[in-house]
Amino acid sequence: MKPRTRKFVGLMLATTVLVTDAAASFASSHREAPGITKSPKTDSTDFYMFRSYEPGRDQYVTLIANYQPLQDPGGGPNYFTMDPDAVYEIHIDNVGDAKEHLTYQFKFSNTLQNGGLMLNIGGTNVATALRQSGPVTKTTDPNTAEVESYTVTLITGDRHTGTRAAITNAAGGGTTFTKPLDNTGVKTFPDYNSYAKQFVYNVNIPGCGMPGRVFVGQRAEAFAVNLGGIFDMVNFVPIEGDSAPGAGDKGGFPLGITQNRANDELVGKKNVTSIAMEVPISCLTPQGSNGVIGGWQTASLPQARLVDPKASYAAPTLSGGAYTQVSRLAMPLVNELVIGLPDKDKFNASDPKDDAQFGTYVTNPTYPEVLNQLFLAPVNQLAKANFKTLAPTNFPRADLVATFLTGFKNLNQLGTVTASEMMRLNTNVPVTPQAKQANLGVAAGDLAGYPNGRRPGDDTVDITLRVAMGALCYPVPIGANGAPTDLGLCKPGDAPTGQVPYTDGAPISANDVQGTFPYLNAPLPGTPLSAHRVGQ
16 A cells, blocks of 8 residues: 555544544533533533642642533623532542542532622612622622632541541631632733632641642633534544645644644633642652552532522522532543443442443443444545454453553552552652643653643643554553653554544643643633723
8 A cells, every 4th residue: 555545544544533422522521421411510520630840849749620611701690609519529549449548528618798799779788799899809809799618628538437637728727718709800800810829728738747739719721622623523634734735744644633722612712610739749648659649539419409499598409418429530531432321420420449330431442343333434445445444453452441440550550450440640750841741641751741640731632532543552652761662552453543643633732831830720801801991
């Protein structure tokens, strides 16, 4: 087969890969299961876990759990408070038994400040409909009608029965923290970034000899994905294209999609709510461990929840009973592209220790077979080829098991290996400075990136696409000085398109986010800087 024909086959193949998934949600975990669409305030969207790369903080791990997807910057008047009935949790397994041994639990409450913002109307004080009135610059600004606060509890052992201890403010010893208002716009917040920084707290973590940090608040979305094109039957060619006509072959394809922010539906357009913690490594890894930790986020609601016929601000609903998990997330794209539709809600309600029940979805993934059934004959006809299959043939898919369920030997496997869906991070791997991070992570020889943990600048869509189609069947540059290394999980002959540069064309890199805690950028304002500022 001529080289140009090979490119054509690769081009056609890559075009079909995403077509089979067009009916599934492709965002990291945005509205990924039928049940969670009913409770958007508890919808987990992205989980990040990485050694802090802020200068001078490399002995810490940053944990970021995002919730409430697809927030429009102008989504007033109530914007995006957290659910006071829910508990939001970040779990850490530092043993390897797929059970939580440390849990950071967040519980929220909303209170009216001075009964709300009052105006004297005809001699009567009447509460306004707004959460703020006038510029807001301080944590408890008098122009604020509502204050959203939260507590953080460390649970050691089982999250239901373990030992509970309050995380406290290192500055004053209190146990209550305040969440900033969402970014309603530039007239309300003359300098939102400075305002939000006041809500970064140094905290004392029980049993930890060094203080950590915590921040909860609205942030700009950092998960880059070409949502519109994907849902329109993948209305683009999802392979990396040459940057310009006549530029020569740079590893892409002339008809492929180029990396461009215009291809992205989230970054620069949507906001999200982040729970961010920075914890000393020494407080996450027990003595004698190999330094690898597993992590995931959840949200839970009371088992019984009724609409109150006499609803009030303080009690819009009636709830009771044990907390029941309704959302779960660790590795991106698992519930979207791996778990079958009948089990999506079941996965959200389950724990990693029980993930054997979902193992077949990983070892025998369905969408490559759908691709074969739909497109094997057309590709063979157009390319005048005789492909037996267009997708990896190594069953069970040991490469996907290592990526999603066990971690990689000599990189990010815990001391005890239990197949379970968690984010795994080797805290012994040196930090890669922001300016030198490779957005393809381990696949590009940057061992501090995804899937060894996940940083905000890791392009997890492109990485996942390439791994799913067999990239790990070929040597990966993770040896000394970036030497190609055969992972021994499968062979090049198992993956006909394992070296095709799959992409959705929506770029993300470390340079697109902040280099300091909480890393994600300040949220997009409800009105942009260019808007007319009337009535000042």
